[in-house]
Amino acid sequence: MDWADELAASVDGPQVVNDSKTPSGTVHVGSLRGPVILDVIARALRARGTTTSLLYGVDDLDPMDAQALLTPDAIEHEMGRPLAHVPDQAGDCHASYARHHAQTFIDTFAGLGIHPDRYYWMSDLYAAGTVDPYIRTALDRAEAVRAIYRRVANVQHPADWHPLQVVCESCAKVGTTIVTRWDGERVFYECRPNLVTWARGCGHAGLVRPFGGRAKLGWNLEWAAQWSIFGVTIEPSGKDLSTAGGSRDRADAIAREVFEREPPLNVPYEFLNIGGRKMSTSKGLGVAAHEIVRVVPPEQLRLLFLRPRPQTAIEFDPSGSDAIPRLFDEFDRLADATAGRPVRGELPAGHESVFRYSLLDPQADVAGIAAAFRPAFGHLALLRQIPGVDIDARIEAEKGAPLTPLEVATLRERAAAADAWLATFAPDKARIAVNRERLPDEAEALASDQRAWLARLAAAALDPNGPPRSGDAWQALIFATATDLGLAAGRAFAALYLAFLGRPNGPRAGWLLASLEASFVVERLRAAAGEPGKETS
RNA sequence: GGGCCGGUAGCUCAACGGCAGAGCAACUGACUCUUAAUCAGUUGGUUGGGGGUUCGAAUCCCCCCCGGCUCACCA
Numbered sequence: 015m016d017w018a019d020e021l022a023a024s025v026d027g028p029q030v031v032n033d034s035k036t037p038s039g040t041v042h043v044g045s046l047r048g049p050v051i052l053d054v055i056a057r058a059l060r061a062r063g064t065t066t067s068l069l070y071g072v073d074d075l076d077p078m079d080a081q082a083l084l085t086p087d088a089i090e091h092e093m094g095r096p097l098a099h100v101p102d103q104a105g106d107c108h109a110s111y112a113r114h115h116a117q118t119f120i121d122t123f124a125g126l127g128i129h130p131d132r133y134y135w136m137s138d139l140y141a142a143g144t145v146d147p148y149i150r151t152a153l154d155r156a157e158a159v160r161a162i163y164r165r166v167a168n169v170q171h172p173a174d175w176h177p178l179q180v181v182c183e184s185c186a187k188v189g190t191t192i193v194t195r196w197d198g199e200r201v202f203y204e205c206r207p208n209l210v211t212w213a214r215g216c217g218h219a220g221l222v223r224p225f226g227g228r229a230k231l232g233w234n235l236e237w238a239a240q241w242s243i244f245g246v247t248i249e250p251s252g253k254d255l256s257t258a259g260g261s262r263d264r265a266d267a268i269a270r271e272v273f274e275r276e277p278p279l280n281v282p283y284e285f286l287n288i289g290g291r292k293m294s295t296s297k298g299l300g301v302a303a304h305e306i307v308r309v310v311p312p313e314q315l316r317l318l319f320l321r322p323r324p325q326t327a328i329e330f331d332p333s334g335s336d337a338i339p340r341l342f343d344e345f346d347r348l349a350d351a352t353a354g355r356p357v358r359g360e361l362p363a364g365h366e367s368v369f370r371y372s373l374l375d376p377q378a379d380v381a382g383i384a385a386a387f388r389p390a391f392g393h394l395a396l397l398r399q400i401p402g403v404d405i406d407a408r409i410e411a412e413k414g415a416p417l418t419p420l421e422v423a424t425l426r427e428r429a430a431a432a433d434a435w436l437a438t439f440a441p442d443k444a445r446i447a448v449n450r451e452r453l454p455d456e457a458e459a460l461a462s463d464q465r466a467w468l469a470r471l472a473a474a475a476l477d478p479n480g481p482p483r484s485g486d487a488w489q490a491l492i493f494a495t496a497t498d499l500g501l502a503a504g505r506a507f508a509a510l511y512l513a514f515l516g517r518p519n520g521p522r523a524g525w526l527l528a529s530l531e532a533s534f535v536v537e538r539l540r541a542a543a544g545e546p547g548k549e550t551s
Numbered sequence: 552g553g554g555c556c557g558g559u560a561g562c563u564c565a566a567c568g569g570c571a572g573a574g575c576a577a578c579u580g581a582c583u584c585u586u587a588a589u590c591a592g593u594u595g596g597u598u599g600g601g602g603g604u605u606c607g608a609a610u611c612c613c614c615c616c617c618g619g620c621u622c623a624c625c626a
Contacts (some may be wrong), residue, residue, distance in 0.1 A: 235626095253556080392587070519587060
């Protein structure tokens with residue numbers, strides 16, 4: 015964890031770490047990198063004893079622009095209105111659309127162990143008059159703001175443009191209005207039908223005191239105002255904002271030149287790419303966000319996001335790959351190292367921090383958690399596919415002692431994740447399916463000594479006391495018959511897997527056979543041996 | 552067009568001025584209850600290309616190639 019600890023070591027004095035988000039819709043997994051980085055920075059600062067507060071803003075006075083999330087008849091009326099004023103479409107008792115969607119990301123953050131000291135709502139700050147001084151300054155210095163836009167972003171606003179949008183007194187929209195005059199107390203604004211493509215203004219014009227929530231600063235100015243209001247010292251931002259001439263450059267310049275305050279330290283971060291492409295559920299590229307959350311538990315997801323340096327793009331391609339099992343393995347390796355168990359291979363720099371920051375609870379008993387027994391994900395995925403396996407008993411046997419409550423919880427979490435993985439991303443080679451219809455084509459590759467042994471096993475299964483009933487019994491019979499014929503155990507097992515699974519390896523064969531009906535097993539053994547199967551009486 | 556990130560073993564990545572490494576995969580061997588386990592070992596590299604700085608460059612500088620993201624309207 016070089017990056018967060020280094021960052022924490024590079025700053026002096028109390029720190030205010032901030033981020034904010036527009037509650038316009040659901041949160042997708044790629045967008046969780048920012049909050050994780052934010053949280054890790056705060057934890058790293060606190061680990062050094064730095065007084066730190068972690069803030070998260072809800073930009074709920076931003077205009078509604080997510081058409082897809084509205085009912086068709088609500089689009090004309092709601093598009094362009096402040097999110098805080100749009101009714102909750104879900105109708106589940108939230109005061110507004112903004113409250114509803116903000117709640118989903120607050121819940122998501124909490125699920126990832128991210129608990130800001132305070133959530134603040136821009137609609138509240140505007141209503142309370144907290145933003146008014148910045149509105150006044152921005153209007154007084156509108157020419158300076160326009161100059162910044164020209165210089166920094168090469169954006170040429172009209173000479174009468176002002177960095178403020180009034181909530182229209184007639185139609186209540188904020189996304190459609192433009193301010194063209196400021197007399198020191200009131201602004202003149204127009205609600206234009208065609209100012210933006212995604213919402214239609216009503217044509218109203220008026221003169222209004224733009225304070226107390228009746229108007230909203232432009233995005234870049236609102237950002238800079240937040241910094242001044244809260245004394246923000248560190249604020250990460252995604253590459254979409256951190257690009258040259260982008261929002262962050264503009265907000266930085268506005269902070270310095272208009273609000274006369276040094277902007278916070280930026281920690282630009284890259285995104286999460288799925289298979290080399292930006293994760294996008296809407297385009298059908300990559301993977302739906304909610305699926306990943308089901309397959310990757312919170313602590314592994316934190317690890318995924320915090321292990322690389324923020325400015326490094328994360329390539330994550332869970333589909334048909336071992337990326338997810340590897341993520342679990344890496345987590346377990348870090349746990350082993352933290353617990354003082356021997357670990358193969360190299361460890362990342364500052365691996366203790368990487369593990370500690372991956373945990374949900376910042377106050378967690380790191381040593382105790384690291385020492386806990388964790389079943390390997392790939393192994394668990396295998397066990398989940400074998401019928402009749404008592405997973406709890408099996409894992410407990412592997413540990414060699416009763417599982418603690420924490421270990422049981424980990425096992426449950428991983429078993430669920432393994433099931434979800436097998437149902438979605440797992441490569442075919444990770445899936446075990448007994449081919450019940452017919453002998454797999456791959457069984458043609460069986461050698462004559464293997465076929466002879468399969469016939470022998472089939473015969474042995476029928477005499478003298480009927481087929482084995484347990485995995486142990488099958489396993490014993492497999493070894494006994496193979497030894498009789500002088501067949502190496504490895505070749506015997508390979509023959510079984512080819513006959514039943516169509517592949518040269520598989521799960522513990524005795525238990526696999528025990529999970530199937532004996533008649534089917536015998537029939538298949540004979541078929542694979544080259545004997546007629548159906549005709550056996 | 553501007554910006555950012557990346558290109559190192561088959562895959563995922565580390566090394567950030569001092570002998571190019573790990574995990575996984577592959578391959579070899581061991582193991583009579585093991586068969587995706589465990590253990591031991593092996594293979595695998597012109598660090599995208601070219602120049603420069605340096606006693607020494609994957610690492611720093613310049614140019615180029617490739618891949619990706621992002622901005623340029625709004626937030």
